[in-house]
Amino acid sequence: MLHGADPLADIKIDPALEKFLCEQTLRNLRLRLVFSFVTLGRQKNYDRFVIGQVTALFVQLSEVLRLEGVTIPVDFAGCIPVFEREYKIDGGILLELLALKRAPHRLPDADAIRLHERLFPVVDAVLGWIEARWAV
Numbered sequence: 001m002l003h004g005a006d007p008l009a010d011i012k013i014d015p016a017l018e019k020f021l022c023e024q025t026l027r028n029l030r031l032r033l034v035f036s037f038v039t040l041g042r043q044k045n046y047d048r049f050v051i052g053q054v055t056a057l058f059v060q061l062s063e064v065l066r067l068e069g070v071t072i073p074v075d076f077a078g079c080i081p082v083f084e085r086e087y088k089i090d091g092g093i094l095l096e097l098l099a100l101k102r103a104p105h106r107l108p109d110a111d112a113i114r115l116h117e118r119l120f121p122v123v124d125a126v127l128g129w130i131e132a133r134w135a136v
Contacts, residue, residue, distance in 0.1 A: 040112060
């Protein structure tokens with residue numbers, strides 16, 4: 001615990017830099033999703049990878065909207081209707097991811113493929129949303 005004034009209180013973060021870093025984080029997540037999916041046949045761990053990324057996914061989807069001044073609920077399930085409204089996505093896969101995180105289990109390859117087929121478009125839609133609003 002530090003004693004005294006907060007040394008970080010006066011730090012100013014460039015909003016454009018913050019948006020850039022947020023966008024890059026989502027692009028990297030999309031890339032890792034694809035890599036893990038493509039190597040599914042060899043590694044058989046796409047489900048484990050996705051479960052491990054649920055928190056990061058929700059945090060990043062929330063952060064994008066926070067940077068636009070949108071109020072985001074604290075609980076992940078409460079974020080889903082906001083994501084659906086703002087990003088124009090089907091949040092059903094996000095609910096399924098939360099359930100999978102609560103009760104992790106191995107998915108057969110066919111289920112892992114369906115998971116990817118529904119998750120990838122969500123991440124891609126958010127990046128499209130960013131590209132349309134945060135043109136650099």
